[in-house]
Amino acid sequence: MLRLKKILVCLDLTAMDENVIKYAGLMATTMQSESVVFMHINEPLDVPASVRKNFPELYGAPEGDFKDKMLNSVKQYFPGHANHNSEFVINEGSPSQQILRWPGMNDVDLIIMGKKSHLKGKGVNPSKIANVSHCSVLFVPEKCEISIDKLFVPIDFSLRSKTAIDQALEIRRNGKSEITLQHVYYVPQGYHYTGKTYEEFTTIMRENSEKAYFQFLKQNGYDASAFKDVYTLDDDDAPADKIYLEALRQNANLIILASRGRTKAASLLLGSVALELIKYDQRIPYMVIKDKRENMSFFAALMKV
Secondary structure (H helix, E strand, C coil): CCCCCEEEEEECCCCCHHHHHHHHHHHHHHCCCCEEEEEEEECCCCCCHHHHHHCHHHHCCCHHHHHHHHHHHHHHHCCCHHHHCCEEEEEECCHHHHHHCCHHHHHCCEEEEEECCCCCCCCCCHHHHHHHCCCEEEEEECCCCCCCCEEEEECCCCHHHHHHHHHHHHHHHCCCCEEEEEEEECCCHHHHHHCCCHHHHHHHHHHHHHHHHHHHHHHCCCCHHHCEEEEEECCCCCHHHHHHHHHHHCCCCEEEEECCCCCHHHHHCCCHHHHHHHHHCCCCCEEEECCHHHHHHHHHHHHCC
């Protein structure tokens, strides 16, 4: 999972593709990926069969022209693509279904796709892909910095936190990146029964978070000097916005968060914070890490439904 040997890059032949291809090139080069697949899904028009037959030009360019457009864009924004055994795929149908049901999907370690905010086009539902995909997914906003020198990893001291940290370390091992670990803490509702003020209990929870942080690093064999640590108070039960705003303050150019884990079904599906971050994130690429080996059997069964 960590090496990201095979990357699937989703393109829609719009201006969005520039950032997606550039970021795919950066990830493929940094992670020394063996193959990169560039895919475009041509959505069928909702018109009667008789009209489709009589006016084939409604469907625009033939498949060969689509591939030429993709190849030209990839050559321009990722000139070293040929070093990664690149492949170009054109499919027709529902974008989400075609991506997830693609025969080569089982071998994919990472899906990279654009996340639109102002550009025209429906695009692919990012939450659906992130929620159902068996492998990791990276969302690239239409306006973002093409760099991975400042990685931002929200952690909760669980096994999934270790997975996200390990992915960040793997990225840094092949490049040069600063890694910031953030823990979002909160004050429990019943704090007033202790006789402490809100401010006093905030200090207690912050100190507890710091102790738990260093204990977590020690238990997992991490060197504390390898990371920058930040602690953020969640004072309105909205941790996703606290994560995003702190990532902006840290000038992060990639947020890395693992899916919720614990069981095969749970690690395939996302937790609420991961899904909320997809909605918040408009400027920073966001990578959802999944354990591909755990998810494969459940994913295969889900795709048969």
